[in-house]
Amino acid sequence: MAYFLVAVATKENLKKCIETNLAGFTGSINGYWALVDIEIGDYVSFLHGARVYNLYRVEDKVAIKNPDEIGPWRPIKLPSGREYSFPFRLLLRPIRQLSESMVRPEFAYIAENLLLRGGYRKTHFQADEVTLHNVSVMGNPSEGEFEKLAHEGIPFTPKIAFSKDLVNPPEVFPMREVILQSLLRKALERGFLRNVLETFGLEGNPEDFEVLGEKALPSGHVDLLIKPKHPIGIVPKILIEVKMGSAGNTELGQLGRYISESGPETVGGILIARSFKRNIKRVPGIRLWGYSFRGINQDATYTYPELLEKLTLEEV
Template sequence: MAYFLIAVATKDNLQRCLETNMAGFTSSINGYWAFTDVDVGDYVSFLHGARVYNLYQVEEKVAIENPDEVGPWEPIKLSSRRYSFPFRLLLKPIRRLSESMIRPEFLYVAENLLLRGGYRKTHFQADEITLYNVSSMGVPLKKNGSHDINGWKIFTPKISFSKELTNPPRVFPMREVILQSLIRKTLERGVLGDVLEAFGIEGDPRDFEVLGEKALPSGHVDLLIKPRHPVGRNPKVLVEVKLGNAGKDDLKQLKVYLKESGPETVGGILIAKSFKKNISVDPNIRFWNYIFNGITKERAYTYEELADRLKICEEGK
């Protein structure tokens, strides 16, 4: 279970989201990334104009071939390219609220916005403490019937490791943000115990969470591992993900993030397909490999298929 704030660009689009109990993402790679990153059962709110609107739980995810026909969002143009909204989250209303981002309860996300200089993202993952705080804001909402999806032409988007098979929005090329999302969920589903053991952190892995893209003064680290509800101590681990080979520049970047993230950060993990020979050993950073078992360039895969085939472990183990 995770909690996301979904960025909405215009007031009109926000109103359509609130009226339909639905979130839509564009046919771009960032839109597909958001669609895959959020799971059924996760919680979401909308973010627009430095305000947070409503709380929902994701009931279903669908991709449709005819988004322009069914609406409610009009296609947009960015950098002379046209994008529709094929990726949809069908939402169950939980609470009605309209709260300013300057409230201390939204500090985790507000820091990300401030350090990034604005939105520039489809969605932001908040921590579990933020979700608990939001769960007491506003008033409860009753669900207004089921979603009408008659006339929707549904398809299954896929990911390819070959340029020849790429055909957005039906088939996207593998990108680092997609890999980050897959690794975040793999860590949550059974590898967190290995991380805690590697850094000598005591505690039940179920008491820790993995959050995506934490902003820092010099950039953003791909993943942050932290206690869900810290008591006395707040040990954190930073994770940087590289799609190809990682080298000394990637190690240097992670070292900067470790220094900026505070004294309770116990170390970092650099995850890559392989590591260049010029990379040096650092006592505070572990090198991990990822691999997709049985992958071929001759076909495309669903996100779920890749999640089942992904394996990550410390290098040499």
């Protein structure tokens, strides 16, 4: 279970999201990333104009071929001339009604991310479980019975390709770093987190820790953050930097700076890459992990769950 704030660009679109209990994402790589990154059973709120609106549970998610025919969002046209529809959708169960300013201290985790990165510029932002607990007592419970929405439109299953010749958005997307980061976050949660905690000498059950998406720091954005869900007294943290290709001393130095900036409670970091350059140094407190996908065919396409099943991690 995770909690996300879904960025909505306009007031008109926000109204449509609230009226229909839907979250919609464009047929871009970022829209696809939102669809696969947010799971059924996760919680979301809408984020618009420095305010947080409502709390929902994700009941289902779908990709449809004919979004313009059924709405509720009109296609958007970028200055480049490229036009995007909204084929990727989350079906939401209303939990609480609220409209709260982001300046509240309860939103400090996500507000700091937005401040340091200079604005939204993303489809969604993951908040920690403490923020979810805070939001769960804001506003009022949603009224009335919820009837699960039926899928409208013609559904399809978007896939990922490792060969650019197979790419055909929104049906087939190329592998990108945001997709890899999402896969790694879930792989850590589902099987590798215990190894990580033992590596850095952290006591406790893996269930007591959470793996969060991108965390903003003064000099940049670390890709993944591991921390206790409900810290008491101290907040031990592990930072993870992800590179799709080969990593070397430059990436190692970048992760080292992030560790220094994140404060004395950070116990170490992990640099994850497909391969590492021969001259890469060994730095105390930073581990090197290689990733791979078992049995990948460059001439095939894969669903996100298939890639998650094939993903492996190994310390180098």
